[in-house]
Each structure stands twice: as C-alpha cells, then as structure tokens.
Amino acid sequence: MKRRKSNPNELPLLGHLKELRKVLLVIAYAVAGGAIVGWALAPTVLSFMEMPVVNMLDVSFISLGPLEKLMVKLKLSMVIGVLIMAPVIFWQIWSFLLPALKRSEKKNVYFAVPWSVVLFLGGAAFCFFVVMPLSLNFFVSMSQEGIDTQQMYSIKTYVDFVLRFVLAFGLVFQLPLVLLLLMKLGVLNPKTLIKFRRYAIFFIVLAAVIISPTPDLWTLALMILPMYLLYEVSIWVGVLMLKRKRKEEGASP
Secondary structure, X not given: OOOOOOOHHHOOHHHHHHHHHHHHHHHHHHHHHHHHHHHHHHHHHHHHHOHHHHOOOOEEEEOOOOOHHHHHHHHHHHHHHHHHOHHHHHHHHHHHHHHHOOHXXXXXXXXXXXXXXXXXXXXXXXXXXXXXXXXXXXXHHHHOOOOOOOEEEEHHHHHHHHHHHHHHHHHXXXXXXXXXXXXXXXXXXXXXXHHOHHHHHHHHHHHHHHHOOOOOHHHHHHHHHHHHHHHHHHHHHHHHXXXXXXXXXXXXX
C-alpha cells in the first residue's frame, strides 16, 4: 500500500476535505470487507466469549426477541471486522496525518502505534482470562446467596457486558504509553510522576469510576490495581529512558 505523496500543509481546505473523504471511504470499505469475514467467524468468536461463564456455571443463553441473535451476530461481525482491518485503518489515519508532523513527532508515532495495539490486546487478554472469571464468579455467588434459581442470560446482554469489559481494560492499558509519550515530548519526567503520585491515585480512581463497565467495588478494585501498577511501571521505564538518553548525549561529540 503506497503512502500518500501529497503534503496536507500544501493543500487548500478543499484538498484536505478530499483527502479526508478518501481516508474515510477506504476505512469504510475495509471495515465492511472485514465484517464479511467476521460474519463467518462470529459463531466461533461467540462460543469463545461464552467460555468464562460456561466453564464455571450451569448457564443457558436465551434470545429475548426475534432479532436479538441477528443483532448480536451483526455487532460481533463489525467488531471482528474492525480488529481484522486495524492495520489498514491505522495506516489510513496516519498516512493522512504524518506529512504534517515533524521528524521527531513521526518517530514518536512509529513508536506509539504498534505498542498501542500490543497494550490494548494485553489489556483485553488480562480482562478476559483473569478479571472476567473473577468478577463473574463474584457476581453470581453474591446474587445466588439464599436464592436458588436457574441461570439464564440474554445473549445480547452478555455480549454487551463482555465487550464493555474488554474495551475498558484495553483503554486502561494505554496509560503507560500515554505517560511515556509525554515523557518523550518533555512534558513530564519521572520525578514529576513520583512527586504527584497521590494526585495520580485520585485520578486513577476517578477514571476507573468513569470507564468501569459496572459500578460495584469489586470491579473498580480489579481496574484500579492494574492502573496503579502500570503507573509505577511507567515511572521505572521513564527512569531507564532518561538514563539512556543522558548516556547517548554524553557519548555524542
């Protein structure tokens, strides 16, 4: 896939709009093509998403309306399509923005994009394989205490629940990348992060309350702890980056 040769700084407003239209059209076609593949993969993905519940609990999934199963399959198809075509989507976005960036800013983008994907997938995997089983076990044990009922879940409600959970943790795991980029740009440094740690804890709790898929304290705790650990990891990685930078500056003539 060739990179655009036109420089957005040299284009009039109409040229910018035309380039943006091309980007959006390519992204729309890419997602549509990915969704076609996602339609075939949706049943397999749905079976995989049901594993945390099916492996622990005696649960039956039900459909509460004639269109519910169809809408769930369509939603999964779109999500799978976006994931499959993520490289195309990212390339289209950055190929539009890169010509307007400075050389140092481009290096940061090349650093950020792949790590953003890795961290998102890491957060999603941590959520699905660690947090969700713990949370579901906690929710079900609390709800069944003293009440003997058969577990029957709406498939739409369950899929929405899983997608919100995974998206929330994928976003949470972007924290170290954001902090490292700010340190690379000179906006922050490790000493500042250490100095304002208590304020960071407050904002971490606030962010967890805002983006948490459920308002219970158990889920908030499972989200706050990784965020705080990632904050501490960012400090130590920032220290190593600063030492390396000083070493390179000392070695240069």
